[in-house]
Amino acid sequence: MGNVKEIGIAAFYDCTNLREIELPEGIEVIRDNVFVGTSIETLVLPESLQFLGSNCMPETLTVCRIKSQSLEIENGIAFRQCKNVTVTYPKEASIQNLQECVIDGEDEGYKVILHEE
Numbered sequence: 001m002g003n004v005k006e007i008g009i010a011a012f013y014d015c016t017n018l019r020e021i022e023l024p025e026g027i028e029v030i031r032d033n034v035f036v037g038t039s040i041e042t043l044v045l046p047e048s049l050q051f052l053g054s055n056c057m058p059e060t061l062t063v064c065r066i067k068s069q070s071l072e073i074e075n076g077i078a079f080r081q082c083k084n085v086t087v088t089y090p091k092e093a094s095i096q097n098l099q100e101c102v103i104d105g106e107d108e109g110y111k112v113i114l115h116e117e
Helices: 098-108
Strands: 042-045 063-066 070-073 084-089 094-096 111-116
Touching: 070 098, 084 098, 098 111
Parallel strands: 042 063, 063 084, 070 094, 084 111
Antiparallel strands: none
């Protein structure tokens, strides 16, 4: 991806054969619906990531590792498509709206499990 800093809205939407992707350092923004409709099960979000859009994760996602120390999750609904996902993140990280992802999951019938590393 070279010098790419942002992945735009629905960039990989409905790419059902996409099973894995390596996001390089330098990516700062992932917009809405980026991975919806893919078959990705595990995703590592780079340390450089600063913003994660709404509904951007696929329902197949089971593990998401956040490496960023400072991240904003738009509206706390990034994981709304996931049925059951474990999200790991650095212990000292400042992640805005992460707890709201858990609350939204309970309300919408999916499960987000948080785990500090």
